[in-house]
Amino acid sequence: MAFKKTIDVQAAVAIAAAEAIAAKTQGTFGVGGLMLDQHGNVLQSLHNNVIKQGLIFDPTAHGERQLIDWYYAERARGRELPEPQDITIVTSLDPCCMCSGAILAGGFNVVVAAPDKSAGVNYDASATFSALPEALRPQAEATFSYPAILGSSLYTRASSGAAPKSFFIGKTISEPTQALCSLVFEATAGEVTELFNTDLPQQQLKCPMTLASHHAIVRALRQLYPDALAYRCTPQHPDAGLAPFLLQAMARDREHGGAGDAVALLDSFGNLLLCMPGRMSYSGIRSAFMETTRAYAQLRFKLMAGATPAQQDEVRQYLGHPKDGTFVFAQGPDSGAISFMNLGAYGSTMEGPLPLKNPTQFQYVLPGMPEAELAALCATMPPLYRNIIRIRPTQVADQDLIAALA
Numbered sequence: 001m002a003f004k005k006t007i008d009v010q011a012a013v014a015i016a017a018a019e020a021i022a023a024k025t026q027g028t029f030g031v032g033g034l035m036l037d038q039h040g041n042v043l044q045s046l047h048n049n050v051i052k053q054g055l056i057f058d059p060t061a062h063g064e065r066q067l068i069d070w071y072y073a074e075r076a077r078g079r080e081l082p083e084p085q086d087i088t089i090v091t092s093l094d095p096c097c098m099c100s101g102a103i104l105a106g107g108f109n110v111v112v113a114a115p116d117k118s119a120g121v122n123y124d125a126s127a128t129f130s131a132l133p134e135a136l137r138p139q140a141e142a143t144f145s146y147p148a149i150l151g152s153s154l155y156t157r158a159s160s161g162a163a164p165k166s167f168f169i170g171k172t173i174s175e176p177t178q179a180l181c182s183l184v185f186e187a188t189a190g191e192v193t194e195l196f197n198t199d200l201p202q203q204q205l206k207c208p209m210t211l212a213s214h215h216a217i218v219r220a221l222r223q224l225y226p227d228a229l230a231y232r233c234t235p236q237h238p239d240a241g242l243a244p245f246l247l248q249a250m251a252r253d254r255e256h257g258g259a260g261d262a263v264a265l266l267d268s269f270g271n272l273l274l275c276m277p278g279r280m281s282y283s284g285i286r287s288a289f290m291e292t293t294r295a296y297a298q299l300r301f302k303l304m305a306g307a308t309p310a311q312q313d314e315v316r317q318y319l320g321h322p323k324d325g326t327f328v329f330a331q332g333p334d335s336g337a338i339s340f341m342n343l344g345a346y347g348s349t350m351e352g353p354l355p356l357k358n359p360t361q362f363q364y365v366l367p368g369m370p371e372a373e374l375a376a377l378c379a380t381m382p383p384l385y386r387n388i389i390r391i392r393p394t395q396v397a398d399q400d401l402i403a404a405l406a
């Protein structure tokens with residue numbers, strides 16, 4: 001949608017709400033947002049794209065995350081854009097942990113309309129950001145704005161958080177616009193979350209190693225990652241055989257401006273499906289985990305979109321949802337914004353409880369912080385992450401794998 005300029009919070013939120021409605025018509029989370037420069041010029045507006053054609057397209061395609069990648073892509077193409085501290089993202093919904101981590105990592109400002117009591121960084125409406133690692137809270141307090149909503153209904157609130165940037169003349173949101181932002185999200189959340197729980201249970205999955213090497217699924221997998229299926233371990237127990245794949249991706253991560261992270265995805269049979277580096281020099285939020293989870297989702301989408309129901313079933317059988325597999329991070333989470341984004345993106349990949357049989361779905365090789373601190377950090381995340389998904393990053397058990405990467 002093409003909009004030009006707004007110096008009014010209400011008008012900006014109305015654009016975000018219009019995007020959110022467009023998202024609902026697409027069948028994805030009803031969330032929209034826009035990016036403004038320091039004069040109120042609308043640089044870009046867009047909506048959530050997690051679901052397309054009734055299929056998971058990209059679990060990381062939340063409004064705010066896409067705006068930030070758009071910003072970095074434009075800059076990489078040579079467009080002169082203001083520095084992030086002069087940019088304001090206006091979003092119809094309180095940013096989830098992935099988007100909050102991305103906003104904080106980049107240093108952007110954000111103006112928020114509707115609350116999200118399940119996954120929002122301000123889920124308790126206190127604007128104290130207790131869900132964030134302690135060191136990130138002051139930055140959130142200085143950059144996340146929750147404008148006042150005047151009126152007398154359940155949608156009203158006092159302003160909290162940072163003051164919106166000074167170019168905004170009007171600094172409040174009208175009740176109907178706030179209600180619209182809330183209602184359009186609520187109208188979609190249940191249905192979209194359900195789509196994350198329609199994949200086959202682990203006992204109905206089939207091993208892709210039993211397919212011929214020229215099968216379309218194997219070819220697509222190897223086109224994306226040439227070493228796919230070149231390694232197999234006992235399910236959920238990655239060992240030193242995974243080290244060469246992680247080390248190679250870690251080296252590429254460094255070449256791409258990262259700190260040497262890499263993330264592998266193993267399926268429920270222990271097969272290596274993908275092992276990706278980040279692309280931080282393309283965009284400051286393209287971490288190895290973001291690349292891996294997105295690449296896998298888009299592979300499944302590419303194979304399923306427009307396919308017959310029988311073909312879709314075959315893809316679901318051989319390429320299960322990641323929740324039945326294992327993500328192996330070369331580097332465990334630390335207390336920084338990128339790690340918080342990764343934890344959030346992990347939550348957005350799962351969107352529901354991990355299978356009881358797979359409690360160590362999230363494994364890491366090298367610790368980024370002491371285990372107890374990491375557990376405490378996960379225990380303060382918003383309810384979706386701590387109570388429903390029960391995120392529990394665990395160090396791999398294999399000492400040889402740890403030694404190979406240390």
Ligand SMILES: O=c1cc[nH]c(=O)[nH]1
Nearest residue numbers: 031048062063095096
């Ligand atoms: O697009 C979305 C969806 C959910 N939560 C967000 O923060 N953004």
